[in-house]
Amino acid sequence: MSKKTYATAIRDTIAEEMRRDNHVFIMGEDIETLGGVFGCTRDLYKEFGTARVRNTPISEAGIVGAGIGAACAGMRPIVELMYMDFTLVAADQILNQAAKTRYVFGGKPRIPLVIRGQQGIGRGNAATHSQSLETFFMHIPGLKVACPSTAADAAGLLRTAIRDDNPVMFFEHKALYALKSEVPDNPDYIIPFGKADIKRAGKDVTIVASLLYVSRALEAADELAKQGIETEVIDPRTLVPLDMETIVASVKKTGRFVVVHEAHRNAGWGAEVASQVTESAFRYLDAVPIRLGAKACPLPFNAVLESAVVPSVKDIIDAAKAVCYR
Amino acid sequence: MISKERKLWIYKTMNQIRHFEQKAQSLFEQNKLRGSVHLYAGEEAIAAAVCALLRDEDYITSTHRGHGHCIAKGATLDRAMAELMGKTTGYCKGRSGSMHIADFEKGNLGANAIVGGGIPIAVGAALAAKLRGSDQVAVSFFGDGASNEGTFHESLNLASVWKLPVILVCENNGFGISVPTWQSTSVEDISIRSTSYNIPGVTVDGNDVYAVYKAAEAAIKRAKEGKGPTLIECKTCRHMGHWTGDPQTYRTKKEVEEWKTGRDPIKMFRNKLLENGDFTVEDLDKIENDAVKEADDAAEYAINSPEPDPASVMEDVFYIKQEAAV
Numbered sequence: 088m089s090k091k092t093y094a095t096a097i098r099d100t101i102a103e104e105m106r107r108d109n110h111v112f113i114m115g116e117d118i119e120t121l122g123g124v125f126g127c128t129r130d131l132y133k134e135f136g137t138a139r140v141r142n143t144p145i146s147e148a149g150i151v152g153a154g155i156g157a158a159c160a161g162m163r164p165i166v167e168l169m170y171m172d173f174t175l176v177a178a179d180q181i182l183n184q185a186a187k188t189r190y191v192f193g194g195k196p197r198i199p200l201v202i203r204g205q206q207g208i209g210r211g212n213a214a215t216h217s218q219s220l221e222t223f224f225m226h227i228p229g230l231k232v233a234c235p236s237t238a239a240d241a242a243g244l245l246r247t248a249i250r251d252d253n254p255v256m257f258f259e260h261k262a263l264y265a266l267k268s269e270v271p272d273n274p275d276y277i278i279p280f281g282k283a284d285i286k287r288a289g290k291d292v293t294i295v296a297s298l299l300y301v302s303r304a305l306e307a308a309d310e311l312a313k314q315g316i317e318t319e320v321i322d323p324r325t326l327v328p329l330d331m332e333t334i335v336a337s338v339k340k341t342g343r344f345v346v347v348h349e350a351h352r353n354a355g356w357g358a359e360v361a362s363q364v365t366e367s368a369f370r371y372l373d374a375v376p377i378r379l380g381a382k383a384c385p386l387p388f389n390a391v392l393e394s395a396v397v398p399s400v401k402d403i404i405d406a407a408k409a410v411c412y413r
Numbered sequence: 414m415i416s417k418e419r420k421l422w423i424y425k426t427m428n429q430i431r432h433f434e435q436k437a438q439s440l441f442e443q444n445k446l447r448g449s450v451h452l453y454a455g456e457e458a459i460a461a462a463v464c465a466l467l468r469d470e471d472y473i474t475s476t477h478r479g480h481g482h483c484i485a486k487g488a489t490l491d492r493a494m495a496e497l498m499g500k501t502t503g504y505c506k507g508r509s510g511s512m513h514i515a516d517f518e519k520g521n522l523g524a525n526a527i528v529g530g531g532i533p534i535a536v537g538a539a540l541a542a543k544l545r546g547s548d549q550v551a552v553s554f555f556g557d558g559a560s561n562e563g564t565f566h567e568s569l570n571l572a573s574v575w576k577l578p579v580i581l582v583c584e585n586n587g588f589g590i591s592v593p594t595w596q597s598t599s600v601e602d603i604s605i606r607s608t609s610y611n612i613p614g615v616t617v618d619g620n621d622v623y624a625v626y627k628a629a630e631a632a633i634k635r636a637k638e639g640k641g642p643t644l645i646e647c648k649t650c651r652h653m654g655h656w657t658g659d660p661q662t663y664r665t666k667k668e669v670e671e672w673k674t675g676r677d678p679i680k681m682f683r684n685k686l687l688e689n690g691d692f693t694v695e696d697l698d699k700i701e702n703d704a705v706k707e708a709d710d711a712a713e714y715a716i717n718s719p720e721p722d723p724a725s726v727m728e729d730v731f732y733i734k735q736e737a738a739v
Contacts, residue, residue, distance in 0.1 A: 112544060138544060144574065149533045149567030156537020156551070159522050160472060162544060164537075180564075183527050184534065192515040192523055193505035194729030228730050252732040 089272055094264040096238035097127045097203075100245045101165065103274040105135050108163060111249060114141035114150055115167030115204075124169050125205055125264050147177040151202060155185050155254075158200040163249060168204035170216045171258055174224070185254040186229030197252040203245070207299055207349055208393050209262030214385035217393070219298070219350035224256045225326045225359070231255040231280060232326040236301035238268040240324055243278030250277070260298040281328035285337070289317035292343040292407045295334055295360055297322055300347050300398070307403035316411055326356055334360065335367045342373035343410040349397050352380030374410040379403065415465075415626055417691055423465050423622055424686060424697065427457040427679050428704035430481045433490050436708040437480070437497055437511075441657045445716070446498055448510045449526075453481035455620075455652035458678035459584055460485040462625035463552060466633055472520045472538040472551040474531030477512045478584075478651070479524030482554050487519035490711035500718035507721045508729075528589075529555060529562030532581065536568045539579035539636075550578040550636045552629075558589030560603045569610040569644065578636035580629065583646045584619060590655045591663040604646040612642050619647025620678040623685070650676070 091099070105111045112135075113128060119142040122129030132140040143150045147168060154166040168174060174181055181202065189196050208217050224230050231253055235241035241259065248255040270276075286301055287308050296304035301322045308318035319337050323330055338344045344364050346357035357378040364376055379398040387393055415423070434454050440446040453460070456478075464485035467473070475482035483493060488504065496503025497511050504514050515523030522538060525531035535553035542549035559565055560583055572579045583603050587594055600606060607614025613635070617624040625647055632643035650672040654661045661669075686692050 141575075144567070144570055146567035146571060148564050149536070149571045152530075152533020152564060152568070153537035153540055153571060156472075156474075156522065156534035156539075157541040157544075158537070159517070159534065160538040160541035160549075160551075162541045179527055179530060180533065184525075184530055188523070189732060190729050191505060191509045191513045192517070193503075193508055194732075196515070196517055197732045231731070252734070 088269040090267050091238055091270050092265055092267050093238040093241050093259070094126050096242040096270045097245055097259065098129055098131070100242045101128065102131055102134065104246060104249045105131070105139060107274070110161065110163040111165065112139040112141065112162065113165040113167060114143050114154070116143055116145055116169050118142060118167050123167060125261065128167065147173045148180050151177040151180040152184065154200050154202070155180060155188065155198060158198045159188070159196055163199045165201045165203060165249065168202060171204045171206035171220055172215050172218050173204070174202070174220060181224070181230070182227045186227050189253070190229060198254045199252045200254045201248045201257055202254070203257035203259065205259040205261040205264070207260045207262060208386060208397055211388055211390060211393065213388040217386040219348065219381070221256070221258045221326055222350050222354070222356045225356055229254065230327060232258070233280065233324065234258045234297045234326060235324065236263065236298050236322050238266065239270045240278060240284070242270050243276050244280070244324060247277045247280055251280070258298065262299050278324065280325040281330050283321050283323045283330035283333040285319060285333070286322050287318060287320040289319040289341070291317045291341055292345065292411055293319045293321060293334070293337040293341045294403065294407060295321045295323060295346040295357070297324070297326070297348060300349055303400050304347060304403055306400050307407065310400070310404055311407050314413070316407060316413065318407060329360070331363050331367065335364060338364050338368045339371045342371050344372065344376040345379065345403070345406045345410060346376070347379040347398050347403055347406070350380055351383055352378055353383045355380040374412065377406040377410055379406055415623070419465050420686060420691055421700070423461045424682060425700050425704065426461040426464070426485050427682065428701050429490060429707060430457045430460065430484050431679060432704045432708035433484060433493065433711065434480055436712050437494065438657055440498070440712060448512070449477070450497070450511045450657045451478040451655065452651065452653040452657065453478050455672060455678065456584055456586060456649045457481055458622045458682065459582065459619050459625050459647045459649065460554065462622045463582055463629045465626065466629050467520070467550070467552065469519050470549050472522050472535060472549065474522050474535040474553045475524040476531065476555055476559070477524065477526045477528070478556065479512065479514060483514045483516070483521055483524060486516070486521045488514065488516055488521065490707050491714040494711040494715040495718045498715040498718070499721070500715055501721045502714070502718040529559040529564040531555065532559065532564050532568040533571070535579055536572050536577060539572065539577035540575065542578055543575070548637050550580060550633055552580045552582055554582045554584060556589070557583060557585040557587070557594050557598060557603060560606060561597060569607065569612065569642065572642040573610040573612045576639060576641035579642045580632040580636060581642060581644045582629070583644065584649055585646050586649050586651045588655070588663065593663070602646060604644055607644040612644060614644040614646065616646040616648060619649030620676050620681055622678065622682045
């Protein structure tokens with residue numbers, strides 16, 4: 088085990104995979120000498136050269152499309168988008184091309200493509216650079232969606248993503264990059280997709296959270312414990328595939344369910360999870376499930392306003408208490 | 414110089430495309446074939462002359478008007494027709510229909526129903542070739558309308574900056590559905606747009622096999638020498654409407670008749686072949702008759718092929734790794 092930041096875990100995993108398989112290469116904006124705006128490709132060009140660590144023009148549709156083409160032609164490209172908000176500039180290539188290529192072409196092509204980058208609040212990047220867009224990509228069949236919340240998860244999930252023969256949308260969180268945790272040194276350390284992680288076990292209430300909200304849910308759980316409520320915090324880790332089995336088993340045990348994410352609450356992925364929980368464990372529920380998410384307004388610049396849009400730790404505590412009738 | 418053998422192949426391919434489409438149109442009119450069918454008739458010289466220069470390992474991307482490219486890149490008429498009819502024996506098991514036929518084994522990375530969608534994908538395939546150090550080239554076929562899409566401009570820039578072995582073949586048939594190019598496009602010759610990207614651009618008579626062949630030959634040579642992309646604009650005319658059933662209020666019958674009688678690419682090529690004494694009337698008639706028969710047989714094959722099983726509808730959304738048997 089080594090203690091490293093989330094950003095370093097990502098960087099090291101890319102390097103290890105590039106060492107292991109010369110089909111793997113990475114392209115994106117400012118990833119070469121600058122090492123990416125968030126440092127996730129720092130110094131990679133020194134080891135692998137600028138053919139495999141490619142600076143690109145600011146042409147998101149072009150570079151995602153080039154990633155698809157390279158994947159169709161047998162390579163294993165990683166496309167870094169500086170902000171996942173920019174997926175919208177490349178939306179056709181992601182949603183109409185990458186997601187559908189295998190299916191429409193009769194199941195022959197494999198598209199081993201990773202599109203990764205960061206999203207979310209925390210740096211005052213305002214409306215077009217602070218959104219949480221993972222739900223979008225969950226809705227269109229043909230894409231896998233990963234959302235790591237720790238350095239170890241980032242390493243294990245990214246390795247799985249790079250080795251997967253399907254397009255993977257890999258959502259990192261800008262506020263997690265500097266966070267340190269223990270990461271296994273094994274260069275084959277993988278976390279299979281579709282396996283949720285119980286980040287804290289508890290018997291009274293189930294809270295499902297991802298990305299930045301895993302740490303916030305854990306913070307809420309500490310406070311709830313002081314008030315005599317034992318919280319089970321589950322991180323699905325991948326939204327496609329989604330491990331409903333683990334979530335439903337937990338709800339059957341606790342009878343109470345809260346889901347919290349930074350994505351907008353309205354039609355956010357929490358609605359899908361809550362709906363599936365209701366379908367699968369209705370008789371076990373002792374309270375109506377609660378969904379928490381960002382308010383239905385764009386992310387504002389001002390720090391006070393930004394915090395007012397997304398759920399707070401107190402909101403999570405209140406929701407957990409509400410389903411426990413406390 | 415085009416070898417005699419290759420001339421014969423081009424003439425055969427042009428006839429296969431023409432008769433395949435005539436058959437498809439007749440099936441459509443009999444309601445035996447559904448969806449959007451965009452006929453390539455009148456533009457056959459382009460696909461046939463360009464693909465005559467490609468090997469199986471070279472890549473193409475195509476468009477919604479893709480039958481010609483698909484056949485010229487090696488698709489057999491029977492499986493192509495079966496795809497148009499949505500049958501299991503079709504190239505894409507009935508998932509695609511007319512607009513998305515692909516055959517990766519023959520280097521056809523797919524027709525693409527999004528205008529301009531295939532251009533960056535061809536750039537990516539060329540990038541893969543360059544990274545591998547192979548001598549493969551990629552050709553992207555697209556229409557005049559696509560030259561107003563962002564992906565066209567992003568792709569030309571990217572391919573130029575990276576000196577990729579890609580040939581961009583713009584089939585300018587004068588209309589984007591009903592909108593004439595003078596109304597939609599800032600330049601009369603789309604090839605001029607190459608100057609913005611510091612690559613060669615050439616405009617040729619797209620109905621003249623020899624002119625298209627010569628331009629493509631030079632572009633492929635340049636690509637293989639590592640000098641980067643070329644834009645070839647082929648001026649042409651589609652004989653039919655944008656789609657089967659298009660009332661064609663935007664152009665006169667006389668205009669189209671002139672192209673059909675005076676500038677039909679198959680007739681033009683046939684006359685040249687006879688003039689030069691390459692082949693006899695009997696030689697060429699036989700090729701034409703064979704193409705008619707092949708198209709008829711393809712229709713028979715497609716009609717008699719089974720419909721897909723509804724239970725198979727969820728297959729192939731993702732590639733699933735087959736676990737080794739224990």
